[in-house]
Amino acid sequence: MKxxxxxxxxxxxxxxxxxxxxxxxxxxxASGLRPNDFGxxxxxxxxxxxxxxxxxxxxxxxxxxxxxxxxLAWMGxxxxxxxxxxxxxxxxxxxxxxxxxxxxxTSSIGATEEAYRRLLPDGQYPEDLRHPMAHTPHxxxxxxxxxxxxxxxxxxxxxxxxxxxxxxxxAERLMRLGIADAAIVGGVDSLCGSVLFGFNSLELVSPExxxxxxxxxRGISIGEAGSFALLERDxxxxxxxxxxxxxxxxxHMSSPHPQGLGARLAIEAAFESxxxxxxxxxxxxxxxxxxxxxDEVEARVVADLFPAATRASSTKGWTGHTLGAAGIVEAVxxxxxxEGGFVPGTLNAQELDPACGPQVRLSNExxxxxxxxxxxxxFGGSNCAxxxxxxxxx
Amino acid sequence: MPESMAPRYTAFVDGxxxxxxxxxxxxxxxxxxxxxxxxxxxxxxxxxxxxxAPTERRRAxxxxxxxxxxxxxxxxxxxxxxxELASVFACTEGDLAITDYMSETLAHTPTLISPTRxxxxxxxxxxxxxxxxxxxxxxxxALSAHRYTFGExxxxxxVQAESNGRATLLVAYDIESRGPLxxxxxxxxxxxxxxxVTPTAGxxxxxxxxxxxxxxxxxxxxxxRNAELVAGNAMAACLPLFEAMAIEEDRTxxxxxxxxxxxxxxxxxxxxxxxxxx
Numbered sequence: 031m032k033x034x035x036x037x038x039x040x041x042x043x044x045x046x047x048x049x050x051x052x053x054x055x056x057x058x059x060a061s062g063l064r065p066n067d068f069g070x071x072x073x074x075x076x077x078x079x080x081x082x083x084x085x086x087x088x089x090x091x092x093x094x095x096x097x098x099x100x101x102l103a104w105m106g107x108x109x110x111x112x113x114x115x116x117x118x119x120x121x122x123x124x125x126x127x128x129x130x131x132x133x134x135x136t137s138s139i140g141a142t143e144e145a146y147r148r149l150l151p152d153g154q155y156p157e158d159l160r161h162p163m164a165h166t167p168h169x170x171x172x173x174x175x176x177x178x179x180x181x182x183x184x185x186x187x188x189x190x191x192x193x194x195x196x197x198x199x200x201a202e203r204l205m206r207l208g209i210a211d212a213a214i215v216g217g218v219d220s221l222c223g224s225v226l227f228g229f230n231s232l233e234l235v236s237p238e239x240x241x242x243x244x245x246x247x248r249g250i251s252i253g254e255a256g257s258f259a260l261l262e263r264d265x266x267x268x269x270x271x272x273x274x275x276x277x278x279x280x281x282h283m284s285s286p287h288p289q290g291l292g293a294r295l296a297i298e299a300a301f302e303s304x305x306x307x308x309x310x311x312x313x314x315x316x317x318x319x320x321x322x323x324x325d326e327v328e329a330r331v332v333a334d335l336f337p338a339a340t341r342a343s344s345t346k347g348w349t350g351h352t353l354g355a356a357g358i359v360e361a362v363x364x365x366x367x368x369e370g371g372f373v374p375g376t377l378n379a380q381e382l383d384p385a386c387g388p389q390v391r392l393s394n395e396x397x398x399x400x401x402x403x404x405x406x407x408x409f410g411g412s413n414c415a416x417x418x419x420x421x422x423x424x
Numbered sequence: 425m426p427e428s429m430a431p432r433y434t435a436f437v438d439g440x441x442x443x444x445x446x447x448x449x450x451x452x453x454x455x456x457x458x459x460x461x462x463x464x465x466x467x468x469x470x471x472x473x474x475x476x477a478p479t480e481r482r483r484a485x486x487x488x489x490x491x492x493x494x495x496x497x498x499x500x501x502x503x504x505x506x507x508e509l510a511s512v513f514a515c516t517e518g519d520l521a522i523t524d525y526m527s528e529t530l531a532h533t534p535t536l537i538s539p540t541r542x543x544x545x546x547x548x549x550x551x552x553x554x555x556x557x558x559x560x561x562x563x564x565x566a567l568s569a570h571r572y573t574f575g576e577x578x579x580x581x582x583v584q585a586e587s588n589g590r591a592t593l594l595v596a597y598d599i600e601s602r603g604p605l606x607x608x609x610x611x612x613x614x615x616x617x618x619x620x621v622t623p624t625a626g627x628x629x630x631x632x633x634x635x636x637x638x639x640x641x642x643x644x645x646x647x648x649r650n651a652e653l654v655a656g657n658a659m660a661a662c663l664p665l666f667e668a669m670a671i672e673e674d675r676t677x678x679x680x681x682x683x684x685x686x687x688x689x690x691x692x693x694x695x696x697x698x699x700x701x702x
Binding site: 073153166172187189207228276279412 | 556565
């Protein structure tokens with residue numbers, strides 16, 4: 031594929047609202063995780079909760095989409111000057127020529143959960159929650175469309191934890207074929223009962239802050255985030271999307287392929303689309319959820335495919351697992367690594383699983399990151415790997 | 425604002441499948457949509473896809489059952505190997521019954537959430553079961569776009585076929601709403617629809633289509649007698665495409681992609697035995 035430039039990006043996650051805050055948290059090894067204080071009877075776990083979501087007030091014309099996910103989306107949109115750049119791109123290219131591809135796993139389901147908690151005696155939703163667009167999977171995509179006044183392709187990707195990584199791939203295809211001249215890619219997932227109690231039912235939730243790739247890791251810490259990127263064919267500044275690869279595990283709904291076959295296929299496809307080989311990768315942001323199976327399988331795949339000098343880490347110790355937003359959150363972290371001349375380590379991990387090769391790093395290190403890979407793997411065996419570069423070529 | 429420069433592409437439809445309660449399967453649906461026979465009076469029971477093991481067949485969520493039914497149907501219709509197909513799964517509301525269950529359980533006994541229902545609650549559950557059941561390792565995606573879900577799903581299938589040079593399966597489905605959620609996300613009955621689109625003509629290609637995006641709010645309405653067969657279902661907007669495939673007359677179908685953008689599809693059918701494109 032022809033590289034696309036990420037001319038603007040933004041983030042709101044537990045480790046920082048805005049790029050400067052996230053960059054500082056990464057450098058200072060300051061985790062955004064906290065003991066679970068979400069909901070009325072919180073499970074004993076740690077979460078990556080974004081402070082201040084409850085206090086967000088949406089503009090009046092966007093109130094029909096009001097819910098935690100839309101507020102988190104708004105925090106992401108209004109961070110880092112993204113909203114202004116997105117609006118300028120819309121005006122430059124035309125509102126129908128800018129595509130919006132948004133990844134989310136649970137979208138606005140927190141609003142539906144709240145409605146069921148507060149049902150009226152006759153079984154109706156409470157009046158303040160009777161907004162159909164806040165109770166549908168496309169809720170957040172439609173909210174961002176309305177917020178930016180877009181008139182082009184608008185679609186929500188829901189492939190669980192690979193959603194917003196796959197949004198980059200879909201946006202690139204739309205631009206390659208000329209269906210759009212620019213694209214806004216987003217990932218937004220917010221804390222809700224479904225994911226906290228759902229992952230708990232699968233015994234995947236850690237009672238302590240997650241420790242990706244640690245030999246005695248105990249599961250994931252669920253997080254939330256809203257993050258956006260503007261893709262253009264060219265521009266004055268920003269990292270480049272060099273390639274993307276997708277695959278299916280064809281193995282199990284909630285457990286990865288034991289040999290990581292799907293993950294390998296996605297990574298290989300990303301290199302093929304970029305016309306690059308693994309030896310050019312300076313940094314890999316791993317999926318690294320801190321679940322037993324994911325980390326074991328992913329560590330083996332990386333040990334097999336990459337040279338020892340490639341640095342790799344999971345940054346979920348900072349952000350928690352932001353599920354459908356993880357793909358873009360971790361893309362943004364690779365951008366910070368490229369700009370800042372450092373790679374983040376694997377926060378909270380102390381002793382690495384023996385499955386890890388020399389690539390997986392515990393501590394932050396200074397490094398010149400020219401090419402970075404970001405892995406995202408989701409339930410249902412959906413895999414996506416993204417390759418980014420500081421320049422258009424390795 | 426600059427003038428839109430939407431390019432036009434050509435693709436081929438190689439396989440079709442359709443299921444709604446009174447027209448359960450493409451053979452009967454085609455005949456009814458053509459006006460050659462009446463829809464059955466009694467709704468058919470939910471399909472039980474053979475792709476799943478017998479125990480899973482009964483327990484599978486409605487979304488999985490209907491999606492697999494039409495995905496298998498389209499592959500059989502096209503004579504295509506499912507393992508060779510990338511796929512796009514499009515569903516407006518996800519599994520409404522599971523969302524109702526999850527929300528209800530979370531309101532009262534959150535720690536008793538069923539792990540199986542939780543992993544079946546993801547928007548890509550049907551796609552996951554499809555790739556597991558067929559052993560397909562090619563990519564799938566799972567999309568929603570509210571009332572524009574079918575149009576966006578078909579666009580992505582066409583974009584993938586064109587950009588990857590491969591046949592791509594579109595599977596679109598929505599099920600019946602349950603519980604209080606039905607007041608916000610109404611959907612009646614079960615509807616499943618699938619097509620396989622390819623960038624180049626094959627021996628079994630059924631139609632040639634020229635497609636492009638276009639500004640405008642004009643959308644193709646189905647014939648009233650057909651519209652009632654899917655009325656109230658969240659995937660009802662898929663019908664004009666399948667009407668076109670059934671009636672086999674050259675025509676243009678406009679499907680919504682967003683409030684002011686459409687997918688324009690011009691259908692071109694072979695005439696007689698010499699009309700094939702390969």
